[in-house]
Amino acid sequence: DAKEVGRDTFRFFDQQMSREARDRLKLEQALRHAILGGGLSLHYQPKIHLHSGQVSGAEALLRWEHPELGVLSPGVFIPLAETSGLIVEIGAWVLREACTHLRAWREQGLACPRVAVNLAVQQLDQAGFAHWLEALLEDYQLSVDDLELEITETSLMKNEKRALACLAELRSKGFHIALDDFGTGYSSLSYLRKLPLTTLKIDRSFILDMSEDPASLSIVKTIVQLAQNLGLGLVAEGVENAAQAEQLIALGCPLAQGFYFHKPLHQQAFEALLIAGTPV
Numbered sequence: 120d121a122k123e124v125g126r127d128t129f130r131f132f133d134q135q136m137s138r139e140a141r142d143r144l145k146l147e148q149a150l151r152h153a154i155l156g157g158g159l160s161l162h163y164q165p166k167i168h169l170h171s172g173q174v175s176g177a178e179a180l181l182r183w184e185h186p187e188l189g190v191l192s193p194g195v196f197i198p199l200a201e202t203s204g205l206i207v208e209i210g211a212w213v214l215r216e217a218c219t220h221l222r223a224w225r226e227q228g229l230a231c232p233r234v235a236v237n238l239a240v241q242q243l244d245q246a247g248f249a250h251w252l253e254a255l256l257e258d259y260q261l262s263v264d265d266l267e268l269e270i271t272e273t274s275l276m277k278n279e280k281r282a283l284a285c286l287a288e289l290r291s292k293g294f295h296i297a298l299d300d301f302g303t304g305y306s307s308l309s310y311l312r313k314l315p316l317t318t319l320k321i322d323r324s325f326i327l328d329m330s331e332d333p334a335s336l337s338i339v340k341t342i343v344q345l346a347q348n349l350g351l352g353l354v355a356e357g358v359e360n361a362a363q364a365e366q367l368i369a370l371g372c373p374l375a376q377g378f379y380f381h382k383p384l385h386q387q388a389f390e391a392l393l394i395a396g397t398p399v
């Protein structure tokens with residue numbers, strides 16, 4: 120009868136749920152393992168100065184090579200890392216790894232651009248994060264100018280007092296701070312004014328739609344103006360073709376990042392690019 124069916128359905132969902140929970144737990148354990156025992160790596164995507172075509176910086180992007188599932192993109196495991204709290208350890212690993220690479224490039228005498236690292240809001244919530252980061256730079260004999268910290272507009276909009284205070288502290292120490300995926304989070308302009316930023320990154324959805332959608336083009340234009348008026352740096356994300364690059368130059372956007380210039384590169388491939396760009 121109906122009751123019976125209901126019970127079976129319930130049992131089915133119950134099993135389904137516990138399977139999902141079990142899978143998540145397994146993935147979480149594997150991730151924990153990867154932090155300690157390898158499997159995580161950083162790729163670097165160059166940021167290009169549109170006028171000269173020169174590499175002006177790079178963004179470090181995390182990759183995880185899962186022993187069975189292969190290379191996983193951060194879109195898959197960062198959300199898991201955030202809910203499980205592992206993101207704090209992962210974030211520390213990412214920062215240390217980026218500093219290790221920066222130091223190695225310096226030792227080789229390479230002209231080394233600023234490296235941007237993505238931060239989760241939980242990292243900013245930790246007491247003493249700014250001090251920890253300063254100490255890390257000191258350990259690697261690097262300065263605040265060697266790093267840029269990227270934080271998404273949506274994550275900041277949770278308006279965490281602690282995270283905002285930490286950001287202000289980082290800025291006062293001279294760190295470069297970029298607002299990532301800008302335009303997707305509905306933050307008000309007055310809110311933006313209060314954030315201690317140095318750079319805006321235009322979300323790639325606007326760049327993607329710019330050529331067909333007049334509204335997206337208007338938004339890009341407006342963001343270019345806004346960055347100029349607020350004295351902020353500006354990077355267009357997700358540039359995939361020459362037409363978009365030319366359009367951005369015409370609009371006065373200084374920097375861009377995207378597959379048209381470079382995909383995120385293995386550390387060695389990025390290093391080869393630095394070697395090619397270093398004057399002898």
Ligand code: C2E
Nearest residue numbers: 180181192193194213237238239357358359376377378383
């Ligand atoms: P994001 O910071 O906005 O990074 C840009 C994403 O766009 C990257 O995806 C990059 O590979 C991709 N991309 C770059 N150029 C193009 C293009 O021309 N076309 C298209 N379609 N995509 C392009 P990825 O590497 O999968 O990273 C996704 C997101 O994961 C990042 O978005 C960032 O929010 C997060 N993430 C990556 N690494 C870390 C990390 O170390 N820590 C934290 N907390 N988040 C990270």
Ligand code: MG
Nearest residue numbers: 178237269299
């Ligand atoms: Mg980013």
Ligand code: MG
Nearest residue numbers: 299300320356
């Ligand atoms: Mg982005």
Ligand code: MG
Nearest residue numbers: 271299300322
């Ligand atoms: Mg993004």
